[in-house]
Structures are given as structure tokens and as C-alpha cells.
Amino acid sequence: MLIQIQTIQPSFLLPIPITLEVNISRGIKFHIAGNVHSSIKENRQRIYTTLKNCGWHWPGQRITLNFRPLEIQKSGSHYDLPIAIGILAASGQIKSSSLDNHLFCGALQLDGRIEQTKNAFNILESASLCGLNKVVIHVESAESERIRDFFKGIEVINVSRLAEVVDYLQNNKIPKVPCNIPENISHDFFGCFSEVKGLAAYKRALEIAAAGNHNVLLNGPPGIGKTMLINRFDSIMPPINPQEVRLVEMISSKLERVYSKWRPFIKIATVQNVKSLFGSIRIQNLHSVFMEEEVASKLSQISHDGELGKFHNAIGGALFLDEISSYPKSILDTLQIHLGDSNVQVLMAMNPCHC
Incomplete structure (x- = not known):
């Protein structure tokens, strides 16, 4: 089954939209194509261990990952979450129809936790320019509330674990995140x-x-x-x-x-x-x-x-x-x-x- 997932590649200011294609067919090899850095090729074992620890099945078939556009080199651990979701969807373990109009970004730890995403505002700006209306990332609750004010047409799905992402895609259940809105930030002037x-x-x-x-x-x-x-x-x-x-x-x-x-x-x-x-x-x-x-x-x-x-x-x-x-x-x-x-x-x- 062929699955397409939207993600990003950090650039000098605004992230560049990236389309990740995941295909699972008969065979036993794991292939990565699309002008990728060696750091992404090392993600395989980490994602494999994470899925196993979270109770998911690693498909024993030929898995092909293709990153587009080809002229841009891809690097970074933030591809962990889209790759993991793509493998689960392509193997039929989760619904693939729920992936439309979503952007996924996040690095995974071996126990399934998702690391907090930096540069969240620019990620949502890139999603807005691409016409995507749902972004799945892990950000601080105060940061999540603040950037929602800038992007009224984008729904921020703030998740901290892989299980929460799967639960959202399967049951449309948005995890509850405690809202810790800080007091107004005071400006530290040199003097008046x-x-x-x-x-x-x-x-x-x-x-x-x-x-x-x-x-x-x-x-x-x-x-x-x-x-x-x-x-x-x-x-x-x-x-x-x-x-x-x-x-x-x-x-x-x-x-x-x-x-x-x-x-x-x-x-x-x-x-x-x-x-x-x-x-x-x-x-x-x-x-x-x-x-x-x-x-x-x-x-x-x-x-x-x-x-x-x-x-x-x-x-x-x-x-x-x-x-x-x-x-x-x-x-x-x-x-x-x-x-x-x-x-x-x-x-x-x-x-x-x-x-």
C-alpha cells in the first residue's frame, strides 16, 4: 500500500514542505530514497524499536521510503514521527484516510515519547502556505495557545507520545494538554x-x-x-x-x-x-x-x-x-x-x- 504524508525540512527561515511516500510490498528489504542524509538512514533501528516498545508490529516486508522533492537534501530526527505513522498506515495497522490535510513533525524516543518541536511558528506558517489545516507536533502548552492566535484556520494537535497520535488518527480523540499561560512577559530595558x-x-x-x-x-x-x-x-x-x-x-x-x-x-x-x-x-x-x-x-x-x-x-x-x-x-x-x-x-x- 502506498501512503503519502506531509512534513517539512528546516531551512534558513521558513521550513520547506516535504512529501514522504511510504510503500510496503512483497520482499524483506528497507529502502530509503530521495536525497537523504545518512542521519535519516540511521532512524530505521530507532523507529523499529519504538514501534515494538509501543506494541505495534513491524511489517516483515519490503518497505520503501521516498522523500520529495528530490533536489532538496533531507536531514534531521524530526522525520521519525511521519515515518512511523507512514509505516503503520501503509501496513494497515491504522486508518490511512485520516492522514489527509495533516502535517507531521517530531523526533521519537525509544519509549514512544515525542520530543518538543522548536521553531513551531514557522512550521505552522509553512503549513498555512501549503493549505494544510492540521499540524501534529509537540510544543509547550503556552506556545501552542499563543500560535493558535496567529493561525485561526489551522488546528494544532499537541501530542507528547506516539500512542496519542495513533489514538487521534483512529478515534479523532485530541489529547488534553494542561494550559499554562504565563503572565505577560516584561521587557528588560537597559534603563529609562x-x-x-x-x-x-x-x-x-x-x-x-x-x-x-x-x-x-x-x-x-x-x-x-x-x-x-x-x-x-x-x-x-x-x-x-x-x-x-x-x-x-x-x-x-x-x-x-x-x-x-x-x-x-x-x-x-x-x-x-x-x-x-x-x-x-x-x-x-x-x-x-x-x-x-x-x-x-x-x-x-x-x-x-x-x-x-x-x-x-x-x-x-x-x-x-x-x-x-x-x-x-x-x-x-x-x-x-x-x-x-x-x-x-x-x-x-x-x-x-x-x-
């Missing part, structure tokens, strides 16, 4: 802007910049308080606009950063290289994509791995570059390219030239 006395001209400039999302360069003698003042800039930044929330949440999920209503504020204390500040070359070439309205659908079409830089971590917020005059020319040239095509507010401070 109102604490600074004097520097009226600098304060006025920063207030105008915060209100209009302008870039700022403070130039003045050393020791007068430029750095101290900009360090308090996040205390006067406005809340995130509704149009920016989705992209900021996507980046927060990728960085495993706790999301809040406050804009991100990234401080660079030492001179960085171009890659650490602006990401890999492929990501640098995509700087204008982060400004487009349909950014999620654009990013979902990018199938390569990449590395985000600290500049991207500040999208939707502000990036503080202290002593900007000490940065090498390569960084300044790259910064000039990104300033006009990004929604990052750049704050800079420097001392007057010695000449």
Missing part, C-alpha cells in the same frame, strides 16, 4: 530614557527617530553619554505594527527568542565581520525580500540553507552600531546597501575625527 539629564539636542533627535523610524548618527566628544543614551532607546520605541508582527515572529521563532510586543533591539559592541553582521552571501542578496508585503510566500520559495546575521535579528526593530568610525570599509559598504531596502532602524554613534 527619562533618567538621562541634559543632552537635549541628542534626546530630541532620538525621539524624532523613534517616532518616524529614522536612522540616526550621533557625533560628539567621547564621554558625553552618546552610548548611554542610545542604550535606552528601546524604552521609547513604539509597539510593533500589526503588519510587522508576522515577520518579527518568524525570526524570533528561528532564533528561539521569546516573542513579546516590544520591538527587537540589537546592540553591537565590537567590530564584526560582514557575514556575522549581514549573514551569508545568499542572504545578503535577499535584503529587499524582507521589505515585501508577501514576505512569507517569497521566503517559502527559497530552498537553500543560509545564515541570518545580527542585522536580520533586528528586523522590525533597531540595530545599534557603536563607534561606527572604527568599522572596516567592507561593512560600511554593505550597510549602505541594506539601509534603503530593509525595515531595520540603524542607530550609530562615533567620536569626531582626530584630524
Whole structure:
């Protein structure tokens, strides 16, 4: 019997949709195809032991797994759950009709427990773009409740064990998860802007910049308080606009950063290289994509791995570059390219030239 299951492959930001085909026929071998990493081939023994420990039968026939699309290399332990469910469905041990419009993701332990899934927001974003309305993952209860507010049309099936997944598919029984909604997350400011006395001209400039999302360069003698003042800039930044929330949440999920209503504020204390500040070359070439309205659908079409830089971590917020005059020319040239095509507010401070 041939079974198709939807899952994902992590990418530089949004996961890439992957279709897993499981076929069981006469024979005794176990085959894996579809440009897979060796780590997935090692999953066989772990899944075999997990199914046995949970009371399920391992089919003594030829099992073929095929991952599509072929041009993307697949790796990671999160394929454990879709593979296990696919084998159970293809062997007739559970109903295969209940797999439609579902996305499965999760790593299995030998006793049947499912490890918590990181980057849950971006997984649901990918499922939404693919038209899937049910996602089977294991996330914290508070995280599950929060991401449900973003994806009203997607049902999050929060499971912690393989037996709960089977029970849901067989009997449509959704496991009850205790809801532990944390209190409102407080933002840890460096200090309040109102604490600074004097520097009226600098304060006025920063207030105008915060209100209009302008870039700022403070130039003045050393020791007068430029750095101290900009360090308090996040205390006067406005809340995130509704149009920016989705992209900021996507980046927060990728960085495993706790999301809040406050804009991100990234401080660079030492001179960085171009890659650490602006990401890999492929990501640098995509700087204008982060400004487009349909950014999620654009990013979902990018199938390569990449590395985000600290500049991207500040999208939707502000990036503080202290002593900007000490940065090498390569960084300044790259910064000039990104300033006009990004929604990052750049704050800079420097001392007057010695000449």
C-alpha cells in the first residue's frame, strides 16, 4: 500500500514542505530514497524499536521510503514521527484516510515519547502556505495557545507520545494538554530614557527617530553619554505594527527568542565581520525580500540553507552600531546597501575625527 504524508525540512527561515511516500510490498528489504542524509538512514533501528516498545508490529516486508522533492537534501530526527505513522498506515495497522490535510513533525524516543518541536511558528506558517489545516507536533502548552492566535484556520494537535497520535488518527480523540499561560512577559530595558539629564539636542533627535523610524548618527566628544543614551532607546520605541508582527515572529521563532510586543533591539559592541553582521552571501542578496508585503510566500520559495546575521535579528526593530568610525570599509559598504531596502532602524554613534 502506498501512503503519502506531509512534513517539512528546516531551512534558513521558513521550513520547506516535504512529501514522504511510504510503500510496503512483497520482499524483506528497507529502502530509503530521495536525497537523504545518512542521519535519516540511521532512524530505521530507532523507529523499529519504538514501534515494538509501543506494541505495534513491524511489517516483515519490503518497505520503501521516498522523500520529495528530490533536489532538496533531507536531514534531521524530526522525520521519525511521519515515518512511523507512514509505516503503520501503509501496513494497515491504522486508518490511512485520516492522514489527509495533516502535517507531521517530531523526533521519537525509544519509549514512544515525542520530543518538543522548536521553531513551531514557522512550521505552522509553512503549513498555512501549503493549505494544510492540521499540524501534529509537540510544543509547550503556552506556545501552542499563543500560535493558535496567529493561525485561526489551522488546528494544532499537541501530542507528547506516539500512542496519542495513533489514538487521534483512529478515534479523532485530541489529547488534553494542561494550559499554562504565563503572565505577560516584561521587557528588560537597559534603563529609562527619562533618567538621562541634559543632552537635549541628542534626546530630541532620538525621539524624532523613534517616532518616524529614522536612522540616526550621533557625533560628539567621547564621554558625553552618546552610548548611554542610545542604550535606552528601546524604552521609547513604539509597539510593533500589526503588519510587522508576522515577520518579527518568524525570526524570533528561528532564533528561539521569546516573542513579546516590544520591538527587537540589537546592540553591537565590537567590530564584526560582514557575514556575522549581514549573514551569508545568499542572504545578503535577499535584503529587499524582507521589505515585501508577501514576505512569507517569497521566503517559502527559497530552498537553500543560509545564515541570518545580527542585522536580520533586528528586523522590525533597531540595530545599534557603536563607534561606527572604527568599522572596516567592507561593512560600511554593505550597510549602505541594506539601509534603503530593509525595515531595520540603524542607530550609530562615533567620536569626531582626530584630524
